[in-house]
Amino acid sequence: MTDTEKTTSHLTRRxxxxxxxxxxxxxxxxxMAIGRDRAFAxxxxxxxxxxxxxxxxxTVFNPLMPHIEVDEGVYYAVYDPLFDFxxxxxxxxxxxxxxxxxxNGGISADGxxxxxxxxxxxxxxxxxxxxxxxxxxxxxxxMDPEFRSFRSTGYKLMKNITVVSDTELTWEMTEPFAPMAAxxxxxxxxxxxxxxxxADKNDSPLNTAPIGTGPFKFKNRMAxxxxxxxxxxxxxxxxxYLKTLIIKYVPDLxxxxxxxxxxxxxxxxxxxxxxxHLAEAETLEGKVVKISGQATFESxxxxxxxPQFQELAVRQALYAAIDKTSIIDALYxxxxxxxxxxxPQQSYYYNPxxxxxxxxxxxxxxxxxxxxxxxxxxxxxxxxxxxxxxSNSTTAGNHLREQAQQFIQQTFLEIGVxxxxxxxxxxxxWGDYWMNSEFDSVVxxxxxxxxxxxxxxxxxxxxxxxxxxxxxxxxxxxxxxxVDELLTKGALSFVPEDRKAIYQExxxxxxxxxxxxPMFQYSVIKGWKDDVTGPAxxxxxRIDSWNVRDWKRS
Numbered sequence: 001m002t003d004t005e006k007t008t009s010h011l012t013r014r015x016x017x018x019x020x021x022x023x024x025x026x027x028x029x030x031x032m033a034i035g036r037d038r039a040f041a042x043x044x045x046x047x048x049x050x051x052x053x054x055x056x057x058x059t060v061f062n063p064l065m066p067h068i069e070v071d072e073g074v075y076y077a078v079y080d081p082l083f084d085f086x087x088x089x090x091x092x093x094x095x096x097x098x099x100x101x102x103x104n105g106g107i108s109a110d111g112x113x114x115x116x117x118x119x120x121x122x123x124x125x126x127x128x129x130x131x132x133x134x135x136x137x138x139x140x141x142x143m144d145p146e147f148r149s150f151r152s153t154g155y156k157l158m159k160n161i162t163v164v165s166d167t168e169l170t171w172e173m174t175e176p177f178a179p180m181a182a183x184x185x186x187x188x189x190x191x192x193x194x195x196x197x198x199a200d201k202n203d204s205p206l207n208t209a210p211i212g213t214g215p216f217k218f219k220n221r222m223a224x225x226x227x228x229x230x231x232x233x234x235x236x237x238x239x240x241y242l243k244t245l246i247i248k249y250v251p252d253l254x255x256x257x258x259x260x261x262x263x264x265x266x267x268x269x270x271x272x273x274x275x276x277h278l279a280e281a282e283t284l285e286g287k288v289v290k291i292s293g294q295a296t297f298e299s300x301x302x303x304x305x306x307p308q309f310q311e312l313a314v315r316q317a318l319y320a321a322i323d324k325t326s327i328i329d330a331l332y333x334x335x336x337x338x339x340x341x342x343x344p345q346q347s348y349y350y351n352p353x354x355x356x357x358x359x360x361x362x363x364x365x366x367x368x369x370x371x372x373x374x375x376x377x378x379x380x381x382x383x384x385x386x387x388x389x390x391s392n393s394t395t396a397g398n399h400l401r402e403q404a405q406q407f408i409q410q411t412f413l414e415i416g417v418x419x420x421x422x423x424x425x426x427x428x429x430w431g432d433y434w435m436n437s438e439f440d441s442v443v444x445x446x447x448x449x450x451x452x453x454x455x456x457x458x459x460x461x462x463x464x465x466x467x468x469x470x471x472x473x474x475x476x477x478x479x480x481x482x483v484d485e486l487l488t489k490g491a492l493s494f495v496p497e498d499r500k501a502i503y504q505e506x507x508x509x510x511x512x513x514x515x516x517x518p519m520f521q522y523s524v525i526k527g528w529k530d531d532v533t534g535p536a537x538x539x540x541x542r543i544d545s546w547n548v549r550d551w552k553r554s
Contacts (some may be wrong), residue, residue, distance in 0.1 A: 046231035048553040049244040050532065051264065052545065053256055055271040056395060056426035057249040058227065061210040061218075063188035064141055065202070066435045066466070066473065068148045069296075069447065069542045070270055070426070076545040077127075077229050077245060079188035079212035080396035082116070082135070083181075089452040091181065094237070095119060095130070095165070095189060095213065099181070111176035111494065118167040122236045124191045125217045125493045132169040134527040136161050137192035139171075140279040145311045147201050152471040153457040153464065154183040154435035163274075178494050182453030189213070215240035215549035225249065239549040241534075242492045251397035251426055257281070266529050267551075271445075273525040274400050275333035286530050293333065294522035296447045298336070300392070300408070301516045303437050305467060305477045307386045313371035314388070315514040321363040321415045324357055327404050328520055342448050342456065344521055346539055348496065349454040351504040354511045358520075364415045373416070382418035389418035390440035393433070396423040401443045433497075437467035437475045445522060454503040457487045460510065478515035 048474055052073070060067040063075045063400055081095040091099045097117040100106020106115050107296070122130040129375075141147055142155040142293065156175055161171040173180070193210055198204050205211075210218045213236070216229035227246040248265065250256035258278045260268040261284060273281050273289065281289045302309045302320070309315060329334055339352040373381035375389055381388040391410075394401045402423065408417045419441070424433065448459040457472070458464050462479040464472025490502040511518075528535050534551030535544060 015484065022320050023436045044170065046233065046240050046243040048242055048261065049246065050266045050551065050553060051246045051248055052267045052269055052548075053248045053250050053259065053265040054269050055225065055249070055251055055253055055256060055398065057251075057460045059431065061208065062190065062204060062206040063148060064138065064190060065148050067432070068430045069445075070430070071212045071490065073228060073247060073269065073543045073545050074210070074229075075188050075212075076214070076543070077216040077247075077548050078210050078218055079190070080214050080215045080228050081186065081188050082118075082184050084185050084539070084546065085182075085451040085539065087538045089534060089540055091185060093119075094147070095122065095135075095382075110177075112173045113170070114173070115170045116168070118169075119236055120167055120214055123234055124193075124213055125232060127190075128191065129195055130189075130213050132163045133166075133167040134190055136163055136169055137195070137364065138187065138189045142187075143188075144201065144540045150473065151183070151458045151464075153455070153461065154180050159348050167474060170203065175492065176494070177491050178499070179450060179453040179455035179491055181458075181491075182450040182455070186450045216242075216245050231416060235549065238551055239551075241550070241552040245548065249426070253397065253399055255397075258376060260287075260430050260527055262528070266532055266553075267535055267544070268527045271524075273527050275331075275335040275399070278333060278335070278525055281381075281525065281527060287527055288530050288532075289525060289527045290537075291523055292526050293344070293346060294447070294524055295346075295449055295538060295539050296522040296542075297339055297344075298443070298445045298519040298522065299342075299516040300519065301439075301442045301444045301446075301476055302514075303441065303467075303475075303477060304440055304479070304515055305437065306390060306440055308390050308440070309389055311371055312513070313367045315517070317364040317367040317415060318412070318417065319357065319514055320367065321411045321417070322357075322408055322517060322519070323359045323411055324519055327407055331400050331407075332520070335525065337523060339518050339521040340511050341518060342446070342459075342510070342516075343503070343507055344449075344539060347452070347454065348447075349500050349503040351507040353504075354508060357507045360456050361411065363413050368415060375416045379413070379416055380418045381554050387418070389420070390442065391420045391422040391441050392441045393422045393424055394443035395426050395428060395429050405443060434471075434475055435466060437465070437477055443533070444516075447542045453489055454499060455487065457491065460506075460515075461487050476515040478510075478513070480509060480513060482509050483513075495501075 043188045054070050056070040058071045058074045060071045063079055080094045083091045083093045083099045086092055097119050102109055142149045157174045157177050159460050163169050194205050215232055215235045217232050219228045219230045221227045226246055226248040231240045231243050237310050253274050257273055335504050343350045371384045376382050405421050414421045448456040459473050460483050463470040464476040465477045467477050486502055486506040490499050493499045531554045538546050
């Protein structure tokens with residue numbers, strides 16, 4: 001290849017990946033999807049009711065505030081982003097008329113100037129017209145220092161957001177930022193007019209009565225039980241095809257499976273069918289059961305502000321004392337895949353060469369002995385007045401996690417570590433307790449990516465920790481100058497090959513530091529009645545209802 005050909009090739013990649021910079025579900029680089037704009041199709045007459053079950057309760061209804069995956073189960077039904085990722089990792093337009101690229105003039109070649117065109121005629125659920133002012137308001141609210149934003153990454157680089165017309169706006173970036181489009185794809189647009197006269201934007205009407213442009217309208221909520229949504233017959237894309245969508249919460253996973261088996265649940269969502277029920281589930285008449293890879297990884301997350309977890313030797317010892325293989329095989333029937341990283345193995349950016357975990361009680365004890373942690377009369381280690389004792393929390397009723405906790409609790413005792421199990425109802429567990437790092441340690445499943453893009457600044461940048469005064473979801477309070485440097489460097493690059501080396505190095509640093517103890521990448525068992533069509537796996541989105549607009553009953 002000549003130098004000229006190399007230059008042309010890199011420029012083409014840069015333009016094609018200006019927004020994406022990521023691998024799709026297959027790990028291959030694909031072209032940008034400008035199509036799938038199906039605005040104002042003749043909507044089918046919605047009919048029927050569907051019950052979608054989650055093991056946790058959605059409680060955060062303003063999607064720009066700190067939230068977890070289960071909340072997005074509601075957002076995809078009620079709100080819309082500008083565009084989104086499909087299962088192959090390509091963008092498709094939703095509120096945007098098309099996805100901005102260098103090729104179509106939506107982004108300047110240097111990545112610093114953006115222009116966005118919106119669909120015409122879209123309305124909010126209350127009938128108010130949707131305009132560029134709503135997009136401007138949503139983007140600027142994330143940067144408001146008085147607002148509890150779920151993310152600051154990317155948005156803080158935007159400036160001079162200008163409304164050109166009701167359907168056009170522009171902005172500038174203070175520096176090129178490759179993950180920006182992926183961040184926009186996970187940003188749900190909210191209505192500006194709902195905030196008129198609201199003194200505290202953290203306490204708006206959206207918190208209890210969300211209004212969006214999405215396929216379903218919020219009808220009512222019975223706290224602790226379910227949310228009822230009704231069809232938005234003025235929706236701007238195909239669908240919805242369901243008249244009523246019930247999102248039901250069933251914290252006990254055995255109960256959730258039983259209700260799916262009996263037919264009370266039409267689609268079983270987060271945390272799905274547990275592996276101990278797989279053999280029976282596959283024989284159920286009238287049910288579709290499929291194993292699906294997910295970008296989510298399970299880990300023991302550590303609050304690194306706690307004195308027990310300050311030393312690397314302690315974190316290494318705890319990891320060595322987890323019998324990961326037995327947990328996966330005995331409790332999860334070998335369904336999930338062991339992992340050493342947060343990056344899904346389907347990703348182009350996955351690092352396959354990280355050190356492999358070894359369950360070794362002798363090694364764990366040796367690490368703690370060498371670090372000066374001495375066993376007391378009760379057998380629990382202590383150093384400088386700090387006992388190696390802490391709590392571990394997760395969702396009450398998740399029986400597989402609870403069994404894993406008990407297993408880990410026993411092996412930790414073998415190395416002189418006392419772990420108290422302190423599980424909480426979902427709404428409490430994943431509220432301030434999680435978001436504000438009030439925990440000692442947790443069993444948690446996380447998808448740290450924004451779509452298919454490898455940037456994880458919102459979870460691992462030191463400035464993204466709420467407990468340390470930042471804005472983001474770094475609830476581990478992880479603080480690494482090297483990771484900060486790599487995240488910054490990776491966000492400035494638009495060439496996938498260059499980004500790959502950066503993010504693989506970052507995975508190695510995090511694997512060394514162990515702010516969380518990685519367990520496995522999810523492979524989940526999904527199920528729905530055979531008269532339901534539409535549910536589709538999407539490793540680039542965080543929850544099942546990403547395409548709920550398309551779901552139907554036959």
